[in-house]
Amino acid sequence: MVEANRPARVRVAPSPTGHMHLATARTALYDYLLARKTGGKFVLRIEDTDVRRTVPGSEQEIMDGLRWLGLEYDEGPDIGGAFGPYRQTERREIYQQHSDLLVTTGHAYPCFCTPERLEKMRQEQQRSKLPSHYDGLCRRLDPDEAASRVAHGEKHVIRFKMPKEGTTTARDLLRGDIVLENSNIDDYVLLKSDGLPTYHLAAMVDDHLMQITHVLRGAEWLSTFPLHVNIVRAFGWDEPEWIHLSLFLKPSGKGKLSKRDASEAIKDGYSVFVKDLADLGFVPEGVLNWIVLMGWGVAEDDVLTVSQMIEKFDVRHLTASPAAIDFAKLDHFNGTHIRLLTDAGLAARIKPFFIKAGLEVQDEALIKIVPLIKERITTLDEAVDMAGFFFRSVPEPGPEELLGKNLTALQSLAVVRESTAVVETLEPFDARTAEPALRAMVERMGLAPGAAFGILRIALTGQKVSPPLFESMEVIGRDTVLRRLRAAAAILTKST
RNA sequence: GCCCCCAUCGUCUAGGGGCCCAGGACGAAGCCCUCUCAAGGCUUAAACUGGAGUUCGAAUCUCCAUGGGGGCACCA
Secondary structure, three states, rough: OOOOOOEEHHHHHOOOOOOOOHHHHHHHHHHHHHHHHHHHHEEEEEEEOOOOOOOOOHHHHHHHHHHHHHHOHHHHHHHOOOOOOOEEHHHHHHHHHHHHHHHOOOOOOOOOHHHHHHHHHHHHHHHOOOOOOOOOOOOHOOOHHHHHHOOOOOOOOEOOOOOOOOEEEEEEEEOOEEEHEEEEEEEEEEEEEOOOEHHHHHHHHHHHHHOEEEEEEHHHHHHHHHHHHHHHHHHHHOOOOOEEEOOOOOOOOOOOEEEEHHHHHHOOOOOOEEEHHOOOOHHHHHHHHHHHHHHHHHOOOOOOOHHHHHHOOOOOHEEOOOOOOOOHHHHHHHHHHHHOOOOOHHHHOOOOOOOHOOOOOOHHHHHHHHHHHHHHHHHOOOHHHHHHOOOOOOOOOOOOOOOOOOOOOHHHHHHHHHHHHHHHOOOOOOOHHHHHHHHHHHHHHOHHHHHHHHHHHHHHHHHOOOOOHHHHHHHHHHHHHHHHHHHHHHHHHHHH
Protein backbone atom coordinates (compact mmCIF):
# COMPACT_ATOMS: atom_id res chain seq x y z
CA MET A 1 0.00 0.00 0.00
CA VAL A 2 1.31 3.38 -1.00
CA GLU A 3 1.65 5.91 1.75
CA ALA A 4 -0.95 8.62 1.53
CA ASN A 5 1.53 11.44 1.49
CA ARG A 6 4.14 10.21 -0.93
CA PRO A 7 4.30 12.59 -3.88
CA ALA A 8 1.96 11.11 -6.45
CA ARG A 9 2.50 11.05 -10.18
CA VAL A 10 -0.89 10.90 -11.81
CA ARG A 11 -2.13 11.21 -15.33
CA VAL A 12 -5.25 11.89 -17.26
CA ALA A 13 -5.14 10.03 -20.54
CA PRO A 14 -8.00 10.97 -22.83
CA SER A 15 -8.45 9.89 -26.41
CA PRO A 16 -8.86 12.75 -28.87
CA THR A 17 -11.92 11.17 -30.43
CA GLY A 18 -14.57 13.80 -29.77
CA HIS A 19 -15.61 16.47 -27.36
CA MET A 20 -14.09 16.49 -23.92
CA HIS A 21 -16.59 15.01 -21.55
CA LEU A 22 -17.42 15.80 -17.94
CA ALA A 23 -16.11 12.42 -16.87
CA THR A 24 -12.68 13.27 -18.26
CA ALA A 25 -12.81 16.55 -16.41
CA ARG A 26 -13.64 14.81 -13.18
CA THR A 27 -10.83 12.28 -13.54
CA ALA A 28 -8.48 15.17 -14.25
CA LEU A 29 -9.75 17.01 -11.19
CA TYR A 30 -9.16 14.07 -8.88
CA ASP A 31 -5.73 13.59 -10.43
CA TYR A 32 -4.98 17.25 -9.94
CA LEU A 33 -6.13 17.24 -6.33
CA LEU A 34 -4.06 14.19 -5.51
CA ALA A 35 -0.98 15.64 -7.19
CA ARG A 36 -1.32 18.99 -5.46
CA LYS A 37 -2.10 17.46 -2.13
CA THR A 38 0.98 15.27 -2.15
CA GLY A 39 3.29 17.69 -3.90
CA GLY A 40 3.41 15.37 -6.90
CA LYS A 41 2.91 15.80 -10.62
CA PHE A 42 -0.14 15.84 -12.84
CA VAL A 43 0.46 14.79 -16.43
CA LEU A 44 -1.60 14.88 -19.59
CA ARG A 45 -1.11 12.03 -22.02
CA ILE A 46 -2.94 11.83 -25.31
CA GLU A 47 -4.02 8.31 -26.23
CA ASP A 48 -4.36 8.65 -29.97
CA THR A 49 -3.53 5.13 -31.07
CA ASP A 50 -6.81 4.69 -32.88
CA VAL A 51 -5.86 6.75 -35.86
CA ARG A 52 -9.20 6.25 -37.56
CA ARG A 53 -11.21 7.63 -34.68
CA THR A 54 -8.96 10.57 -33.98
CA VAL A 55 -10.76 13.83 -34.66
CA PRO A 56 -8.84 16.98 -35.55
CA GLY A 57 -9.04 19.68 -32.91
CA SER A 58 -10.02 17.28 -30.20
CA GLU A 59 -6.61 17.30 -28.56
CA GLN A 60 -6.64 21.09 -28.49
CA GLU A 61 -10.10 21.03 -26.99
CA ILE A 62 -8.85 18.82 -24.18
CA MET A 63 -5.96 21.12 -23.40
CA ASP A 64 -8.17 24.20 -23.57
CA GLY A 65 -10.76 22.54 -21.38
CA LEU A 66 -8.26 21.62 -18.70
CA ARG A 67 -6.85 25.12 -18.69
CA TRP A 68 -10.27 26.73 -18.56
CA LEU A 69 -11.02 24.62 -15.52
CA GLY A 70 -7.73 25.69 -14.01
CA LEU A 71 -6.35 22.16 -13.96
CA GLU A 72 -2.86 23.05 -15.11
CA TYR A 73 -0.86 19.96 -15.91
CA ASP A 74 2.84 19.73 -15.17
CA GLU A 75 3.73 17.60 -18.16
CA GLY A 76 1.98 17.21 -21.47
CA PRO A 77 2.24 17.18 -25.25
CA ASP A 78 2.38 20.96 -25.60
CA ILE A 79 4.66 21.70 -22.65
CA GLY A 80 6.88 18.64 -22.62
CA GLY A 81 8.41 17.03 -19.56
CA ALA A 82 11.02 14.51 -18.56
CA PHE A 83 8.94 11.49 -19.58
CA GLY A 84 7.84 12.48 -23.07
CA PRO A 85 6.68 12.30 -25.70
CA TYR A 86 3.17 12.55 -24.30
CA ARG A 87 1.34 11.58 -27.46
CA GLN A 88 1.15 7.84 -27.95
CA THR A 89 1.49 7.92 -31.73
CA GLU A 90 4.92 9.41 -31.10
CA ARG A 91 5.91 6.47 -28.91
CA ARG A 92 5.44 3.77 -31.51
CA GLU A 93 8.90 2.25 -31.19
CA ILE A 94 8.62 2.07 -27.43
CA TYR A 95 5.54 -0.11 -27.69
CA GLN A 96 7.05 -2.30 -30.36
CA GLN A 97 10.11 -2.94 -28.25
CA HIS A 98 7.96 -3.86 -25.29
CA SER A 99 5.80 -6.04 -27.42
CA ASP A 100 8.90 -7.84 -28.74
CA LEU A 101 10.07 -8.30 -25.21
CA LEU A 102 6.86 -10.07 -24.26
CA VAL A 103 7.11 -12.33 -27.29
CA THR A 104 10.69 -13.24 -26.43
CA THR A 105 9.80 -14.04 -22.85
CA GLY A 106 6.88 -16.17 -23.97
CA HIS A 107 4.17 -13.85 -22.65
CA ALA A 108 2.87 -12.93 -26.08
CA TYR A 109 2.65 -14.40 -29.56
CA PRO A 110 2.02 -13.33 -33.13
CA CYS A 111 -1.43 -14.05 -34.50
CA PHE A 112 -2.12 -14.28 -38.21
CA CYS A 113 -5.87 -14.74 -38.07
CA THR A 114 -7.82 -12.51 -40.38
CA PRO A 115 -10.65 -10.28 -39.16
CA GLU A 116 -12.97 -12.43 -41.27
CA ARG A 117 -11.96 -15.61 -39.47
CA LEU A 118 -12.35 -13.94 -36.10
CA GLU A 119 -15.78 -12.66 -37.03
CA LYS A 120 -16.88 -16.11 -38.10
CA MET A 121 -15.47 -17.60 -34.94
CA ARG A 122 -17.42 -15.15 -32.80
CA GLN A 123 -20.65 -15.85 -34.59
CA GLU A 124 -20.27 -19.54 -33.98
CA GLN A 125 -19.47 -18.98 -30.33
CA GLN A 126 -22.51 -16.82 -29.97
CA ARG A 127 -24.71 -19.37 -31.64
CA SER A 128 -23.55 -22.09 -29.27
CA LYS A 129 -23.83 -19.63 -26.34
CA LEU A 130 -20.15 -19.80 -25.53
CA PRO A 131 -18.18 -16.89 -24.17
CA SER A 132 -16.63 -15.13 -27.14
CA HIS A 133 -12.90 -15.51 -26.75
CA TYR A 134 -10.08 -16.01 -29.18
CA ASP A 135 -9.85 -19.74 -29.84
CA GLY A 136 -6.06 -19.87 -29.60
CA LEU A 137 -5.31 -21.11 -33.09
CA CYS A 138 -2.10 -19.09 -33.42
CA ARG A 139 -1.21 -19.57 -29.80
CA ARG A 140 -0.56 -23.19 -30.65
CA LEU A 141 1.78 -22.30 -33.51
CA ASP A 142 5.40 -23.30 -33.23
CA PRO A 143 7.27 -20.13 -32.11
CA ASP A 144 10.03 -20.59 -34.69
CA GLU A 145 7.55 -21.00 -37.49
CA ALA A 146 5.64 -17.98 -36.28
CA ALA A 147 8.84 -15.96 -36.11
CA SER A 148 9.77 -16.84 -39.64
CA ARG A 149 6.33 -15.91 -40.94
CA VAL A 150 6.70 -12.56 -39.19
CA ALA A 151 10.18 -12.17 -40.68
CA HIS A 152 8.69 -12.76 -44.11
CA GLY A 153 6.40 -9.81 -43.56
CA GLU A 154 3.17 -11.68 -43.06
CA LYS A 155 0.45 -9.46 -41.64
CA HIS A 156 -0.14 -10.16 -37.99
CA VAL A 157 -1.01 -8.82 -34.56
CA ILE A 158 0.58 -9.60 -31.22
CA ARG A 159 -1.64 -11.21 -28.62
CA PHE A 160 -1.08 -11.54 -24.91
CA LYS A 161 -0.66 -15.15 -23.83
CA MET A 162 -3.01 -15.25 -20.89
CA PRO A 163 -2.35 -18.09 -18.43
CA LYS A 164 -5.15 -20.61 -18.78
CA GLU A 165 -5.01 -21.96 -15.27
CA GLY A 166 -5.54 -20.35 -11.93
CA THR A 167 -6.89 -16.99 -10.95
CA THR A 168 -5.75 -13.41 -10.99
CA THR A 169 -6.20 -11.16 -8.01
CA ALA A 170 -6.28 -7.49 -8.83
CA ARG A 171 -6.50 -4.91 -6.10
CA ASP A 172 -8.54 -1.78 -6.51
CA LEU A 173 -8.13 0.87 -3.85
CA LEU A 174 -11.87 1.41 -3.55
CA ARG A 175 -13.17 -2.11 -4.11
CA GLY A 176 -10.53 -4.31 -2.61
CA ASP A 177 -9.46 -7.56 -4.22
CA ILE A 178 -11.09 -8.59 -7.45
CA VAL A 179 -10.51 -12.24 -8.14
CA LEU A 180 -11.04 -13.62 -11.60
CA GLU A 181 -10.59 -17.00 -13.20
CA ASN A 182 -7.83 -16.71 -15.79
CA SER A 183 -9.87 -18.79 -18.19
CA ASN A 184 -12.31 -15.90 -18.35
CA ILE A 185 -9.69 -13.55 -19.67
CA ASP A 186 -9.15 -13.46 -23.40
CA ASP A 187 -5.85 -13.39 -25.28
CA TYR A 188 -6.21 -9.71 -26.03
CA VAL A 189 -4.46 -7.99 -28.90
CA LEU A 190 -1.55 -5.92 -27.70
CA LEU A 191 -0.16 -4.66 -30.95
CA LYS A 192 -2.39 -4.07 -33.96
CA SER A 193 -1.44 -4.97 -37.50
CA ASP A 194 -0.75 -1.30 -38.21
CA GLY A 195 2.05 -1.51 -35.66
CA LEU A 196 0.29 0.67 -33.12
CA PRO A 197 -0.57 -0.67 -29.69
CA THR A 198 -3.99 -1.16 -28.19
CA TYR A 199 -4.85 0.54 -24.92
CA HIS A 200 -3.93 -2.60 -23.01
CA LEU A 201 -0.28 -2.40 -24.00
CA ALA A 202 0.15 1.33 -24.42
CA ALA A 203 -1.36 2.39 -21.13
CA MET A 204 0.57 -0.21 -19.13
CA VAL A 205 3.87 0.66 -20.76
CA ASP A 206 3.36 4.38 -20.42
CA ASP A 207 2.15 4.30 -16.87
CA HIS A 208 5.26 2.37 -15.96
CA LEU A 209 7.69 4.46 -17.97
CA MET A 210 6.12 7.68 -16.77
CA GLN A 211 6.33 6.40 -13.21
CA ILE A 212 2.65 6.82 -12.52
CA THR A 213 1.89 5.99 -8.92
CA HIS A 214 -1.91 6.12 -9.00
CA VAL A 215 -4.01 5.13 -11.97
CA LEU A 216 -7.39 6.83 -11.83
CA ARG A 217 -9.65 5.67 -14.65
CA GLY A 218 -13.27 4.92 -15.38
CA ALA A 219 -14.99 1.83 -14.07
CA GLU A 220 -15.50 0.64 -17.66
CA TRP A 221 -11.93 -0.70 -17.33
CA LEU A 222 -12.84 -2.98 -14.48
CA SER A 223 -13.53 -5.93 -16.71
CA THR A 224 -10.10 -5.78 -18.32
CA PHE A 225 -8.42 -4.87 -15.05
CA PRO A 226 -7.10 -8.37 -14.33
CA LEU A 227 -5.68 -8.49 -17.86
CA HIS A 228 -3.79 -5.29 -17.21
CA VAL A 229 -2.45 -6.61 -13.98
CA ASN A 230 -1.20 -9.67 -15.81
CA ILE A 231 0.54 -7.56 -18.42
CA VAL A 232 2.27 -5.47 -15.79
CA ARG A 233 3.37 -8.62 -14.00
CA ALA A 234 4.58 -10.22 -17.21
CA PHE A 235 6.97 -7.31 -17.54
CA GLY A 236 7.99 -7.79 -13.95
CA TRP A 237 7.01 -4.27 -12.99
CA ASP A 238 5.58 -2.93 -9.76
CA GLU A 239 1.92 -2.11 -9.94
CA PRO A 240 0.61 1.36 -9.38
CA GLU A 241 -2.30 2.00 -7.05
CA TRP A 242 -5.43 1.29 -9.07
CA ILE A 243 -8.52 3.42 -8.60
CA HIS A 244 -11.57 2.81 -10.75
CA LEU A 245 -13.91 5.75 -10.70
CA SER A 246 -17.65 5.38 -10.75
CA LEU A 247 -19.41 6.06 -14.02
CA PHE A 248 -21.72 8.94 -14.75
CA LEU A 249 -25.33 8.05 -15.33
CA LYS A 250 -27.89 10.06 -17.24
CA PRO A 251 -30.01 12.45 -15.13
CA SER A 252 -32.75 9.86 -14.78
CA GLY A 253 -30.23 7.48 -13.27
CA LYS A 254 -31.06 4.89 -15.94
CA GLY A 255 -28.05 4.03 -18.05
CA LYS A 256 -24.89 5.86 -18.76
CA LEU A 257 -24.74 9.18 -20.55
CA SER A 258 -25.35 8.85 -24.27
CA LYS A 259 -25.02 11.10 -27.29
CA ARG A 260 -28.70 11.68 -27.11
CA ASP A 261 -28.55 12.86 -23.51
CA ALA A 262 -25.90 15.28 -24.61
CA SER A 263 -28.22 16.94 -27.10
CA GLU A 264 -31.10 16.92 -24.63
CA ALA A 265 -28.92 18.79 -22.16
CA ILE A 266 -28.05 21.45 -24.69
CA LYS A 267 -31.73 22.13 -25.29
CA ASP A 268 -32.12 22.93 -21.60
CA GLY A 269 -29.10 25.20 -21.50
CA TYR A 270 -26.72 22.62 -20.08
CA SER A 271 -23.99 20.45 -21.50
CA VAL A 272 -21.90 17.42 -20.72
CA PHE A 273 -19.08 18.83 -22.81
CA VAL A 274 -16.58 21.09 -21.16
CA LYS A 275 -16.18 23.37 -24.16
CA ASP A 276 -19.86 24.40 -24.05
CA LEU A 277 -19.92 25.32 -20.41
CA ALA A 278 -18.20 28.70 -20.67
CA ASP A 279 -20.56 29.91 -23.38
CA LEU A 280 -23.53 28.80 -21.34
CA GLY A 281 -22.41 31.11 -18.57
CA PHE A 282 -20.92 28.63 -16.17
CA VAL A 283 -17.81 29.49 -14.20
CA PRO A 284 -15.04 26.93 -13.70
CA GLU A 285 -15.28 27.24 -9.93
CA GLY A 286 -18.91 26.15 -10.07
CA VAL A 287 -18.29 23.32 -12.51
CA LEU A 288 -15.43 21.99 -10.41
CA ASN A 289 -17.46 22.10 -7.24
CA TRP A 290 -20.26 20.27 -9.00
CA ILE A 291 -18.20 17.44 -10.44
CA VAL A 292 -15.96 16.98 -7.45
CA LEU A 293 -18.98 15.88 -5.42
CA MET A 294 -20.15 13.30 -7.94
CA GLY A 295 -18.13 10.43 -6.63
CA TRP A 296 -16.79 11.98 -3.48
CA GLY A 297 -18.54 13.24 -0.39
CA VAL A 298 -17.77 15.69 2.32
CA ALA A 299 -19.87 15.52 5.44
CA GLU A 300 -20.67 19.21 5.65
CA ASP A 301 -19.82 22.49 3.94
CA ASP A 302 -19.98 21.24 0.41
CA VAL A 303 -19.25 24.62 -1.13
CA LEU A 304 -15.57 24.22 -1.88
CA THR A 305 -12.85 26.24 -3.50
CA VAL A 306 -10.05 24.35 -5.18
CA SER A 307 -7.71 24.92 -2.26
CA GLN A 308 -10.32 23.57 0.13
CA MET A 309 -10.73 20.56 -2.12
CA ILE A 310 -6.99 19.95 -2.02
CA GLU A 311 -7.04 20.22 1.72
CA LYS A 312 -9.90 17.78 2.21
CA PHE A 313 -9.27 15.39 -0.65
CA ASP A 314 -8.53 11.76 0.01
CA VAL A 315 -8.55 9.16 -2.77
CA ARG A 316 -9.56 6.49 -0.35
CA HIS A 317 -12.87 8.24 0.17
CA LEU A 318 -13.94 8.19 -3.44
CA THR A 319 -17.22 6.40 -4.14
CA ALA A 320 -17.55 3.16 -6.05
CA SER A 321 -21.20 3.48 -7.04
CA PRO A 322 -22.33 5.22 -10.23
CA ALA A 323 -23.66 8.77 -10.02
CA ALA A 324 -26.55 10.33 -11.93
CA ILE A 325 -25.72 13.82 -13.07
CA ASP A 326 -27.99 16.59 -11.85
CA PHE A 327 -27.88 19.90 -13.65
CA ALA A 328 -29.94 21.63 -10.96
CA LYS A 329 -26.90 21.26 -8.76
CA LEU A 330 -24.68 22.77 -11.41
CA ASP A 331 -26.92 25.84 -11.28
CA HIS A 332 -26.69 25.94 -7.54
CA PHE A 333 -22.93 25.71 -7.35
CA ASN A 334 -22.52 28.13 -10.22
CA GLY A 335 -24.67 30.74 -8.52
CA THR A 336 -22.88 30.18 -5.27
CA HIS A 337 -19.46 30.68 -6.80
CA ILE A 338 -20.61 33.72 -8.73
CA ARG A 339 -21.55 35.26 -5.40
CA LEU A 340 -18.12 34.39 -4.07
CA LEU A 341 -16.44 36.42 -6.81
CA THR A 342 -15.25 39.95 -6.17
CA ASP A 343 -17.21 42.70 -7.92
CA ALA A 344 -14.30 43.41 -10.24
CA GLY A 345 -13.93 39.72 -10.96
CA LEU A 346 -17.57 39.29 -11.82
CA ALA A 347 -17.53 42.43 -13.94
CA ALA A 348 -14.69 41.04 -16.02
CA ARG A 349 -16.54 37.77 -16.51
CA ILE A 350 -19.89 39.18 -17.54
CA LYS A 351 -18.51 41.84 -19.83
CA PRO A 352 -18.00 39.48 -22.78
CA PHE A 353 -21.64 38.44 -22.54
CA PHE A 354 -22.81 42.03 -22.90
CA ILE A 355 -20.49 42.53 -25.82
CA LYS A 356 -21.69 39.35 -27.46
CA ALA A 357 -25.24 40.69 -27.09
CA GLY A 358 -24.17 43.75 -29.07
CA LEU A 359 -24.21 46.18 -26.18
CA GLU A 360 -21.73 48.93 -25.60
CA VAL A 361 -20.45 48.51 -22.08
CA GLN A 362 -19.00 51.27 -19.96
CA ASP A 363 -16.73 49.86 -17.28
CA GLU A 364 -17.72 52.50 -14.71
CA ALA A 365 -21.36 51.62 -15.05
CA LEU A 366 -20.64 47.90 -15.14
CA ILE A 367 -18.83 47.89 -11.83
CA LYS A 368 -21.79 49.68 -10.24
CA ILE A 369 -24.22 47.17 -11.68
CA VAL A 370 -22.40 44.09 -10.48
CA PRO A 371 -23.46 44.32 -6.82
CA LEU A 372 -27.06 44.76 -7.94
CA ILE A 373 -27.17 41.56 -9.95
CA LYS A 374 -24.67 39.33 -8.17
CA GLU A 375 -27.29 37.65 -6.06
CA ARG A 376 -29.76 37.45 -8.88
CA ILE A 377 -27.97 35.41 -11.53
CA THR A 378 -27.04 31.75 -11.59
CA THR A 379 -25.19 31.85 -14.90
CA LEU A 380 -23.13 34.69 -16.34
CA ASP A 381 -25.30 35.10 -19.43
CA GLU A 382 -28.27 35.96 -17.26
CA ALA A 383 -26.56 39.25 -16.48
CA VAL A 384 -27.59 40.44 -19.93
CA ASP A 385 -31.26 39.68 -19.37
CA MET A 386 -31.16 41.16 -15.93
CA ALA A 387 -29.17 44.29 -16.61
CA GLY A 388 -29.09 44.87 -20.35
CA PHE A 389 -31.39 47.88 -19.94
CA PHE A 390 -28.54 49.83 -18.40
CA PHE A 391 -26.80 49.88 -21.75
CA ARG A 392 -29.59 50.28 -24.24
CA SER A 393 -32.87 52.07 -24.62
CA VAL A 394 -35.79 50.28 -23.04
CA PRO A 395 -38.48 48.94 -25.31
CA GLU A 396 -41.61 51.08 -25.12
CA PRO A 397 -43.98 49.45 -22.64
CA GLY A 398 -47.58 48.91 -23.60
CA PRO A 399 -50.14 50.98 -21.64
CA GLU A 400 -51.51 47.93 -19.82
CA GLU A 401 -48.02 47.05 -18.58
CA LEU A 402 -47.75 50.46 -17.01
CA LEU A 403 -50.81 49.97 -14.89
CA GLY A 404 -49.99 49.49 -11.24
CA LYS A 405 -51.49 46.51 -9.50
CA ASN A 406 -55.14 47.37 -8.70
CA LEU A 407 -54.62 50.88 -10.03
CA THR A 408 -56.42 52.75 -12.78
CA ALA A 409 -54.65 54.42 -15.67
CA LEU A 410 -55.27 57.79 -14.05
CA GLN A 411 -53.76 56.70 -10.76
CA SER A 412 -50.79 55.15 -12.54
CA LEU A 413 -50.25 58.32 -14.48
CA ALA A 414 -50.29 60.27 -11.25
CA VAL A 415 -47.57 58.01 -9.86
CA VAL A 416 -45.40 58.65 -12.90
CA ARG A 417 -45.94 62.40 -12.78
CA GLU A 418 -45.36 62.73 -9.05
CA SER A 419 -42.22 60.62 -9.34
CA THR A 420 -40.99 62.85 -12.12
CA ALA A 421 -41.40 65.85 -9.90
CA VAL A 422 -39.54 64.13 -7.08
CA VAL A 423 -36.69 63.05 -9.32
CA GLU A 424 -36.34 66.54 -10.72
CA THR A 425 -35.85 68.14 -7.33
CA LEU A 426 -33.64 65.55 -5.63
CA GLU A 427 -30.19 66.80 -4.68
CA PRO A 428 -28.02 64.87 -5.04
CA PHE A 429 -29.74 62.23 -7.09
CA ASP A 430 -28.87 58.76 -5.84
CA ALA A 431 -30.40 55.70 -4.23
CA ARG A 432 -30.03 57.13 -0.75
CA THR A 433 -32.06 60.24 -1.54
CA ALA A 434 -34.49 58.67 -3.99
CA GLU A 435 -35.77 55.90 -1.77
CA PRO A 436 -37.07 57.98 1.16
CA ALA A 437 -38.44 60.65 -1.14
CA LEU A 438 -40.34 58.23 -3.31
CA ARG A 439 -41.58 56.23 -0.36
CA ALA A 440 -42.90 59.41 1.22
CA MET A 441 -44.60 60.25 -2.04
CA VAL A 442 -46.31 56.88 -2.26
CA GLU A 443 -47.49 57.18 1.30
CA ARG A 444 -48.84 60.66 0.63
CA MET A 445 -50.81 59.30 -2.27
CA GLY A 446 -52.13 56.50 -0.12
CA LEU A 447 -50.90 53.75 -2.44
CA ALA A 448 -49.32 50.36 -1.92
CA PRO A 449 -45.54 50.62 -2.42
CA GLY A 450 -45.45 47.45 -4.49
CA ALA A 451 -48.06 48.75 -6.92
CA ALA A 452 -46.46 52.14 -7.35
CA PHE A 453 -42.91 50.91 -7.67
CA GLY A 454 -44.00 48.30 -10.14
CA ILE A 455 -45.00 51.09 -12.51
CA LEU A 456 -41.63 52.77 -12.16
CA ARG A 457 -39.84 49.46 -12.65
CA ILE A 458 -41.50 48.89 -16.01
CA ALA A 459 -41.04 52.49 -17.06
CA LEU A 460 -37.36 52.57 -16.18
CA THR A 461 -36.15 49.07 -16.96
CA GLY A 462 -38.76 47.73 -19.33
CA GLN A 463 -38.82 44.62 -17.16
CA LYS A 464 -41.18 43.14 -14.62
CA VAL A 465 -38.20 41.69 -12.82
CA SER A 466 -35.16 43.84 -12.29
CA PRO A 467 -32.41 44.77 -9.88
CA PRO A 468 -33.50 46.97 -6.97
CA LEU A 469 -35.29 50.09 -8.20
CA PHE A 470 -33.54 52.91 -6.41
CA GLU A 471 -30.04 51.59 -6.98
CA SER A 472 -30.93 51.06 -10.61
CA MET A 473 -32.14 54.65 -10.89
CA GLU A 474 -28.85 55.89 -9.58
CA VAL A 475 -26.89 53.96 -12.18
CA ILE A 476 -29.24 54.95 -14.98
CA GLY A 477 -28.78 58.58 -14.06
CA ARG A 478 -31.22 61.42 -13.60
CA ASP A 479 -31.46 62.46 -17.23
CA THR A 480 -32.30 59.04 -18.53
CA VAL A 481 -34.66 58.38 -15.65
CA LEU A 482 -36.58 61.55 -16.48
CA ARG A 483 -36.64 60.72 -20.15
CA ARG A 484 -38.05 57.26 -19.50
CA LEU A 485 -40.60 58.61 -17.03
CA ARG A 486 -41.84 61.17 -19.54
CA ALA A 487 -42.16 58.53 -22.20
CA ALA A 488 -44.25 56.46 -19.79
CA ALA A 489 -46.39 59.47 -18.93
CA ALA A 490 -47.06 60.05 -22.60
CA ILE A 491 -48.18 56.46 -23.11
CA LEU A 492 -50.48 56.58 -20.11
CA THR A 493 -51.91 59.92 -21.13
CA LYS A 494 -52.79 58.54 -24.51
CA SER A 495 -54.63 55.63 -22.96
CA THR A 496 -56.80 57.67 -20.63
C1' G B 1 -25.63 -16.01 -22.93
C1' C B 2 -20.93 -15.39 -20.06
C1' C B 3 -17.89 -12.30 -16.73
C1' C B 4 -17.23 -8.17 -13.41
C1' C B 5 -18.75 -4.05 -10.33
C1' C B 6 -22.35 -1.44 -7.35
C1' A B 7 -26.65 -0.86 -3.72
C1' U B 8 -28.48 5.04 2.47
C1' C B 9 -33.97 10.42 1.18
C1' G B 10 -36.23 11.95 -6.03
C1' U B 11 -30.54 13.28 -6.79
C1' C B 12 -25.20 13.74 -4.86
C1' U B 13 -23.53 11.91 -0.39
C1' A B 14 -21.82 11.37 5.47
C1' G B 15 -21.70 6.82 7.93
C1' G B 16 -16.57 1.80 8.34
C1' G B 17 -20.81 -2.80 15.11
C1' G B 18 -23.37 0.64 19.93
C1' C B 19 -22.34 8.17 19.25
C1' C B 20 -28.06 6.84 13.96
C1' C B 21 -35.93 6.31 15.94
C1' A B 22 -29.51 7.84 10.26
C1' G B 23 -26.33 13.80 9.34
C1' G B 24 -25.39 17.48 5.17
C1' A B 25 -26.32 19.48 0.25
C1' C B 26 -29.45 20.03 -4.30
C1' G B 27 -34.43 19.87 -5.48
C1' A B 28 -39.66 20.33 -3.23
C1' A B 29 -43.17 22.62 0.37
C1' G B 30 -44.11 26.44 4.12
C1' C B 31 -42.84 30.79 6.97
C1' C B 32 -39.80 35.29 7.76
C1' C B 33 -37.39 39.42 5.23
C1' U B 34 -39.07 42.42 0.99
C1' C B 35 -40.11 47.74 -4.35
C1' U B 36 -40.06 42.86 -8.35
C1' C B 37 -36.82 38.77 -8.67
C1' A B 38 -33.14 36.73 -6.13
C1' A B 39 -29.96 36.09 -2.07
C1' G B 40 -30.35 35.12 3.15
C1' G B 41 -32.68 33.03 7.76
C1' C B 42 -35.99 29.42 9.98
C1' U B 43 -39.11 25.02 9.43
C1' U B 44 -41.27 20.53 7.14
C1' A B 45 -41.73 16.13 4.08
C1' A B 46 -38.24 12.53 2.23
C1' A B 47 -33.77 6.92 2.63
C1' C B 48 -30.55 2.29 5.20
C1' U B 49 -33.67 -3.01 -1.64
C1' G B 50 -35.40 -7.92 0.52
C1' G B 51 -34.30 -12.40 3.23
C1' A B 52 -31.18 -15.42 6.04
C1' G B 53 -27.03 -15.54 9.23
C1' U B 54 -22.72 -13.64 12.81
C1' U B 55 -23.22 -10.70 17.41
C1' C B 56 -25.53 -8.85 23.80
C1' G B 57 -26.12 -5.29 19.66
C1' A B 58 -25.94 -4.27 12.40
C1' A B 59 -27.14 0.97 7.72
C1' U B 60 -22.30 -0.86 9.03
C1' C B 61 -19.58 -7.94 8.79
C1' U B 62 -21.03 -12.83 5.78
C1' C B 63 -24.18 -15.41 2.30
C1' C B 64 -28.28 -15.60 -1.03
C1' A B 65 -31.98 -13.15 -3.83
C1' U B 66 -33.46 -8.78 -6.33
C1' G B 67 -32.39 -4.35 -8.73
C1' G B 68 -28.98 -1.09 -11.27
C1' G B 69 -24.48 -0.40 -14.02
C1' G B 70 -20.29 -1.96 -16.95
C1' G B 71 -17.64 -5.33 -20.18
C1' C B 72 -17.33 -9.51 -23.70
C1' A B 73 -13.17 -5.38 -30.83
C1' C B 74 -6.80 -5.20 -34.59
C1' C B 75 -12.05 1.29 -29.72
C1' A B 76 -10.44 3.57 -25.89
